[in-house]
Amino acid sequence: MAMDFSSIPIIDISPLLAKSDDPKMADDPAVLDVVTQLDKACTEAGFFYVKGHGIPDNLLKGVRDITRRFFELPYEEKAKIKMTPATGYRGYEKIGENITQGAPDMQEAIDFYREVSKGMYGDLGKVMEGYNQWPQNPPKFRILMEEYISLCKDLAKKIMCGIALALGGSPYEFEGDRAGDPFWYMRIIGYPGLSGENDIGCGAHTDYGLLTLLNQDDDINALQVRNLSGEWISAPPVPGTFVCNIGDMLKIYSNGLYESTLHRVINNSSKYRVSVVYFYETNFDTVVEPLDTYKTRTKGDKKFERAVYGEHLVKKVLTNFVEE
Ligand SMILES: N=C(N)NCCCC[C@H](N)C(=O)O
Numbered sequence: 001m002a003m004d005f006s007s008i009p010i011i012d013i014s015p016l017l018a019k020s021d022d023p024k025m026a027d028d029p030a031v032l033d034v035v036t037q038l039d040k041a042c043t044e045a046g047f048f049y050v051k052g053h054g055i056p057d058n059l060l061k062g063v064r065d066i067t068r069r070f071f072e073l074p075y076e077e078k079a080k081i082k083m084t085p086a087t088g089y090r091g092y093e094k095i096g097e098n099i100t101q102g103a104p105d106m107q108e109a110i111d112f113y114r115e116v117s118k119g120m121y122g123d124l125g126k127v128m129e130g131y132n133q134w135p136q137n138p139p140k141f142r143i144l145m146e147e148y149i150s151l152c153k154d155l156a157k158k159i160m161c162g163i164a165l166a167l168g169g170s171p172y173e174f175e176g177d178r179a180g181d182p183f184w185y186m187r188i189i190g191y192p193g194l195s196g197e198n199d200i201g202c203g204a205h206t207d208y209g210l211l212t213l214l215n216q217d218d219d220i221n222a223l224q225v226r227n228l229s230g231e232w233i234s235a236p237p238v239p240g241t242f243v244c245n246i247g248d249m250l251k252i253y254s255n256g257l258y259e260s261t262l263h264r265v266i267n268n269s270s271k272y273r274v275s276v277v278y279f280y281e282t283n284f285d286t287v288v289e290p291l292d293t294y295k296t297r298t299k300g301d302k303k304f305e306r307a308v309y310g311e312h313l314v315k316k317v318l319t320n321f322v323e324e
């Protein structure tokens with residue numbers, strides 16, 4: 001339910017992280033304060049910044065730097081790990097290859113997904129079967145990114161405990177069949193500076209899963225988030241933070257009270273912009289429907305949408321490279 005927000009709140013989540021192993025975390029007033037802030041942000045904007053997240057600044061910057069160095073390589077080098085259906089849509093996409101709302105995005109990217117082995121999810125997982133393509137160049141790329149992915153996974157899991165409490169559930173609502181074996185997806189993206197033609201780096205879209213952790217360049221203002229009035233609100237860089245936003249599956253779990261808010265990227269600066277985006281998702285094959293604890297709070301407005309995350313992802317992936 002994106003309201004008429006005009007800016008995006010910054011939440012210090014350190015009290016939540018400090019208690020993340022304590023099943024009684026909800027008894028702690030400092031945790032409850034974080035939960036209240038999360039609930040407000042998720043209800044009003046579907047977007048928030050987090051600080052106090054514990055991931056060192058030099059790692060945030062390190063993954064952006066190595067991303068930038070990869071995109072600076074000549075096309076032939078980048079094309080060695082070209083994204084293809086045979087790799088389960090993992091790999092490098094050149095500028096204009098990804099399509100959003102019928103228009104090519106002015107971005108290049110590498111897509112990484114949690115690996116899916118043959119037959120792992122039957123027919124449901126077929127399209128996503130494959131292994132990540134790690135560039136040889138720059139050196140140490142894989143080891144750095146795998147460390148980052150692992151930290152993002154732990155962090156997202158802990159933020160989801162806070163969101164579970166905000167939804168009126170137990171902190172572990174998203175463990176087990178829902179997201180106890182979470183799928184993940186990571187995109188590293190480069191947006192060229194203003195070229196004069198199409199300046200849309202990424203067209204308006206929502207994210208697909210539970211929670212997105214976005215690590216954006218410190219000095220370029222390009223991400224925009226849409227509020228209920230249809231105004232585009234800027235999400236400027238706040239050094240050392242992640243921008244977090246709600247995905248389509250969390251919208252369903254909350255029965256629509258939390259919105260998977262539309263957002264887009266327009267890089268109007270002359271500089272090349274980099275972002276590293278980690279998507280924390282449900283279990284690939286889980287059936288998503290509104291949480292029981294939450295039906296009461298949506299006051300008879302029963303949408304009760306259902307979805308299978310893997311089906312949703314596959315549908316998106318198969319249309320992301322097709323110009324309608
Ligand atoms: N949530 C994700 N995966 N974001 C990355 C891509 C968003 C744009 C994509 N072409 C689309 O139309 O969905």
Ligand SMILES: O=C(O)CCC(=O)C(=O)O
Pocket residue numbers: 187189202207214216222223263264265275277
């Ligand atoms: O680069 C950004 O700031 C946002 C990218 C994004 O929204 C996405 O890839 O889903």
Ligand SMILES: [Fe+2]
Pocket residue numbers: 205206207263
């Ligand atoms: Fe997005």
